[in-house]
Amino acid sequence: MDKDFLHNIPEESAENLYENSPCGYFSFLADGTIFRINKTLLNLLNYKEKEEVAKVKKIQDLLRIGGKIYFETHFFPLIKMQGFVKEMNVDLLRKDGSYFPALINVNQISSTQGNSTIYRASVLDITDRKKYEKVLLEGKRKAEEASKAKAEFLSTISHEIRTPLNAIVGIGNLIQKTSLDDVQKEYAKILQLSSDNLLELVNNLLDLSKLEADMVKLEERNFSLKELLEVLFHSFKMRARKKNIELKKDFPKDLPEHLLGDPVKLNQILTNLLGNALKFTKEGYIRLKIKELKSNDEAVELQFTVCDTGIGIPKDKLNIIFQEFSQASYDVNQEFGGTGLGLTISQKLLQMHGSQLHVSSEEGKGSEFSFALKFKFSTETSPKGRKTPRLKEFLANSGARVLVVDDNSVNLLIASKYLKGWGLAHETVASGEAAIQEVKESKYDIILMDLHMPKMDGYEASIEIWKICQEPPPVIIALSASGRGDVNLKMKRAGISAYVSKPFDPTDLQEVMVEYLNDRKSDPRTTKK
Template identity: 55%
Template sequence: MSITNKDKNPKGRITETAEELYENAPCGYVSFLTDGTIYNLNTTLLSWLNFTKEEVIYLKKFPDLFKIGGQIFFETHFFPLIRMQGFIQEINFDIVRKDRSSFPGLINVIEIPAKGLNPITYRATIFDITDRKKYEKELIAAKKKAEEDSHAKAEFLSTISHEIRTPLHAILGIGNLLSKTHLNEDQKEYAKILLLSSENLLGLVNNLLDLSKIEAQKVKLEMRDFNINNMVKMLQQTFRVKAAEKNIELLVEMDENVPQELTGDPIKLSQILTNLIGNAIKFTKTGSVSIIIEQLETEKNNSLLSFRVCDTGIGIPQDKLEAIFQEFSQASYDVNLEYGGTGLGLTISQKLLHLHHSEMKVQSIEGQGAEFSFEIWYKVNNNFSSAKEKIISNEDKEILKSSRVLVVDDNPANIYITSQFLNNWNLENESAKSGREALNMLKNKHYDLILLDLHMPKLNGYKTAKEIRALNISKQPILIALSASERGEINYKLQKAGFQDHVPKPFQPEKLLETLVYYLHNPNNIGKENFIEVEEETREEIEEIEIKNKPSETQQLKNTTFDVSKFVKMANNNPIYIDKFIKSTLDALIIYEQEFLEAVDAKSAEMLGNLIHKSTMSVFYIQADKLSILMEEVKTLIEKNVASTEVLQKKSKACSREFHKIIKGLQEIKAEEILALTD
């Protein structure tokens, strides 16, 4: 189409009136009064709605354009927020046409202040986002598939790693036993190779398992007391032989200001340092490897420690410094051929440091060595008591001779290997191939300690332990779990079943012996220092998960304290708006919790009544019926003038816990996860 001169103004520019811009804009415009009455809207919106102006202006209210859920949300959340801040941006509503069909709309509203005789009014823009919703659904589906693929990979790695541990336990155990027998020089070399290869394989399996757990977000920091000097000495002792074989000095430098007794996660710190020291020795042919620990800062009872592992090895090219932290990556193909390894150690270490809100740093000059460093905050523990740091003495040997152990495992190879070690330590032992057989044996004979496999058919280790604890016997045995599962994964379940400790399979003989000696000396120790302390609320959550086992999609969508399914319908499955609804409700509940505490503190039934009225819609939307009932019960107790009784205190604490659970749940819940369950 050509534009002639008469279509242009004198200056040659195309003209368009403000009215034309308004009426034919690519979005809908609507203006309404404080009571919601529409007094103007443009042609674009009318065409979408299939109404005429005469059917809308001064006859319909703005909320009439929404479905019933949107109308309720407009009255309780949307419009009050506009009144507070003067605007609101990008909220999704289903817009209803004249024929009662609907389309998804994205709405922005601004408040127009009163001017002269004109009252306060509101102007909204509406965008038809039908196509956007279609693309968003496709993107969500693609994201869900990618997450499922990632989860499947993590599950596969976890499963296969776990399965490999069972035969590996037999290989490593036989290798250890074989090395203790009378062998000629060739046989000693064969046993040495067998042990070395099985230990390397165990390291690979552990790395794969660690990586899969981290990616599946199943790894969390534990809080335990530990002595850092003892840990470093243990690491130095562990690597001393490997360093000596290569004529490398293994040096430790610890700043005298470093506090010795700390609270944190010693297992993950040890794992990070083990990876770094092992790599440093592997890639160093001459010179030394140094472990340097310094205190950088102190704040109240907390200390920021710096850890450095330096070597005089082959170094890393500058262009490879970032790549070495990627999975299955090493500096070069030649390095992999010469030195071996999976390239997972640094990846795992970096991910473990991220849990500590820290980062691994590296400096290196090719051919001159490398320095890896990181910093972690630890709580300084002034009431530290060391546990299980015992040297095997004559007294220990005597208690071993006078004790009896029962080995419970459905795998004959595992029983044989464990029994052989117990025999070598002169520890009387018997075995059972099932939990039921073990229970029958306990009825006729006393055992000081039971080594119990967790994964057995019919009656697993957890159930067996619970039944043992329920037996009416004169003296309960010590229960030690033997399992290919890492303790961090099963910690609470071990506590609940009545175990005192856990030794992972494949076990190092020294570790098992140390554990046996400790508990035989201290049979009444319930092993608290070996487990994470679990808060009551956390226990309730875990128990609910265990009861559900494999919950249905509906159960997963409905939290034990609230249900966000109404938000899904109101947001028309749009994750952006679901998150906004959740945030709006979360902000309100944080305020309501504070007002509840103030009302209880003031022992004011009136304040509680106002709060209950004000919070009705928020509680209704998330279906937090228990919270509503608890607030009413507290109000009734105050009205009945029982404010000084323990009943009121107990009920108030229960209500506070319910507030806390809901707030915590809303903080953690994600729209994508909700939508994934409703597809």
């Protein structure tokens, strides 16, 4: 560019810069009286001459009624206290009575004349910003609605899938207890394995949809870490043995036992990690290690690590394994199956705790996943762990009578077969109305209640049963294909004491029944919620 040309450009005066600034400017006194205003703001207010805006007199006259009240009650006290106000949203009135959204910044400036104080304000028209914000908020609202709709859809679908799946799992368990030849045993084994895989898929989809819709909340309750780990380790030890893989544990001798936290989510995370390690390990070992990081009189921070000698993960794939429905490669998916949701769910659950899952891996040599969680110490003792071998014996000798309520005939058949095998006297009915009539005529210790039934659902039936039940009242246990998080509050209001998800593990149902039969003298409305 020609230097002479630049040299000949007239210098812009400070006054010109002030008058034609991209922002509107005005100055006012402590009582709000405006004594100076630039052309930019005049144009925004649709005034042609400064003499016209002089009729406005005070800044309050440029504001709508709500803004006037705000200025009197908040603005002036605030600026007198701190000397400035930053990014205040107001609506400014134009000459014709219309208004536009503005962003105002105000600074206090000491006057050179006397002891009076003046204020200078910059004004930015944010009409376009407000439009964009509205679009973004609308987009956010639609996204939230879509997420909620997806969660509701998956919840409904999972319920519809769980109902027939309960029949498949139940019949599969019952078939294996009958006399079978070798071929039939193999068929029954395949049936059970396939139904377990399908159930895991449904559970993972439901868990993910709830996490994305913020429908999952952390709980804080008393639990025994020792018992949780014993049950978890026993469960995976059996599965590892079938693959000829050694399952190791490395726990400190002084591992804290009674803690406050969310044992269900901890168990879910560890189950996902151990399940993944078992799936991708063909030989060698899997190790669950726990290390104490920090501890004081009130809380402890523990590090959990699951390592294996499996196929490992390529370095360039480590950043995608936590994505939904993602696995290291197509070949891995074809060979080992699965949805790739386990790690995603675990990471989201840990993020709820303020933690995260870390991974290190070498292809062909194995992987290591670790995370840290803080727990408060509990002075209470936890409920006793599983005593599986004695459950059936206890139930058979309890003399308890059970009523099964379900509108699905197959579900009634499966529950009836289980109860008969456990030596429990029982009756079955196919509706809430029939359950109420049965309770009027006979005394029951336990009622296994389906929640979703036509005409009268399980909640309504439970409420009516509480109105007519004799002392001691029966324990009502929900047997439902809905996720527990969806029904907790409604169960409590209906006086339902416990929940077992369909399809259910027979041992889980036995444990719940034994727990409440041991506590028959307590009111189920106020215990074990």
